[in-house]
Amino acid sequence: METPNFSIEFFPPKTDEGAEKLRAVRQKLAELQPKYFSVTFGAGGTTQQGTLQTVLEIKAEGHQAAPHLSCVGGSRESLRAILQQFQDNGIRRVVALRGDLPSGYGAGGEFRYANELVEFIRKETGDWFHIEVAAYPEMHPQARSPQDDLQAFARKVQAGANAAITQYFYNADAYFDFVDNARKLGVDVPVVAGIMPITNYTQLMRFSDMCGAEIPRWVRNKLASFGDDSASIKAFGLDVVTSLCERLLAGGAPGLHFYSMNQAAATTAIWQRLVK
Numbered sequence: 001m002e003t004p005n006f007s008i009e010f011f012p013p014k015t016d017e018g019a020e021k022l023r024a025v026r027q028k029l030a031e032l033q034p035k036y037f038s039v040t041f042g043a044g045g046t047t048q049q050g051t052l053q054t055v056l057e058i059k060a061e062g063h064q065a066a067p068h069l070s071c072v073g074g075s076r077e078s079l080r081a082i083l084q085q086f087q088d089n090g091i092r093r094v095v096a097l098r099g100d101l102p103s104g105y106g107a108g109g110e111f112r113y114a115n116e117l118v119e120f121i122r123k124e125t126g127d128w129f130h131i132e133v134a135a136y137p138e139m140h141p142q143a144r145s146p147q148d149d150l151q152a153f154a155r156k157v158q159a160g161a162n163a164a165i166t167q168y169f170y171n172a173d174a175y176f177d178f179v180d181n182a183r184k185l186g187v188d189v190p191v192v193a194g195i196m197p198i199t200n201y202t203q204l205m206r207f208s209d210m211c212g213a214e215i216p217r218w219v220r221n222k223l224a225s226f227g228d229d230s231a232s233i234k235a236f237g238l239d240v241v242t243s244l245c246e247r248l249l250a251g252g253a254p255g256l257h258f259y260s261m262n263q264a265a266a267t268t269a270i271w272q273r274l275v276k
């Protein structure tokens with residue numbers, strides 16, 4: 001099989017121990033030769049230095065790295081300074097998001113939506129950055145309707161995004177329907193599928209509730225039936241997610257973006273099955 005485009009996401013570690021662990025994880029994942037690694041960005045200042053630091057470490061190890069950048073809670077001035085820092089460090093790729101403020105931060109900020117951030121990045125830095133934005137095949141949880149959300153996605157592309165990465169999902173039809181509808185609106189950028197490996201039932205349910213990803217009933221029931229038998233959860237999760245990836249790639253998805261959760265094993269196992 002021809003190797004599809006793929007990328008891997010990390011979150012910035014909070015402790016020295018976490019940073020050390022992530023270095024080892026990265027070393028393993030680098031063997032899979034992803035196109036780039038991306039590093040998330042905490043709205044409200046929580047992990048922003050950690051994002052740049054992790055990206056610079058990845059670059060120093062000889063790999064492409066893309067910081068995420070979220071605009072909620074930020075000002076033009078603060079975002080300009082961050083973009084300048086990225087440019088000064090030779091970073092050419094960024095994942096541009098609105099972000100979610102941690103509770104207690106209020107609303108605030110000079111940007112309301114991610115399309116405004118994309119527009120700002122283009123205005124400030126021209127074509128320096130390859131910009132990726134988020135897309136939601138199962139609809140962003142705060143959107144009024146799937147149509148509104150699709151329009152919001154189209155606005156991000158019109159503002160200058162080069163490509164999109166989706167929120168994770170386990171229903172390939174939602175992805176294909178989203179891409180079809182985007183094409184009908186004239187949006188023709190690559191929409192890379194975001195992939196969340198399944199390794200832990202409780203964590204998966206918690207994340208999915210927050211971000212609006214649907215876990216199909218049969219998958220949920222089966223995972224629940226394994227109780228704390230983590231080996232069975234992982235084995236079943238590997239089967240489910242590998243077949244999802246196979247379907248996506250066979251149906252024309254231009255690539256896969258793995259939410260690694262700073263772990264190497266699950267992403268590696270899925271990848272090895274896909275390329276064998």
Ligand SMILES: Cc1cc2nc3c(=O)[nH]c(=O)nc-3n(C[C@H](O)[C@H](O)[C@H](O)COP(=O)(O)OP(=O)(O)OC[C@H]3O[C@@H](n4cnc5c(N)ncnc54)[C@H](O)[C@@H]3O)c2cc1C
Nearest residue numbers: 040041068097098099113114134140142143149152165167
């Ligand atoms: C690939 C990926 C990576 C991510 N990385 C991070 C990260 O590093 N840090 C982080 O904090 N979060 C991250 N997130 C989560 C993301 O920040 C949240 O999902 C956030 O709630 C929305 O961000 P967005 O960029 O999609 O926002 P937007 O595209 O701005 O959309 C947000 C909501 O507003 C609606 N909307 C947009 N424009 C309008 C308008 N003009 N009027 C009314 N409604 C509108 C949309 O339909 C949607 O419901 C990531 C998500 C994905 C899919």
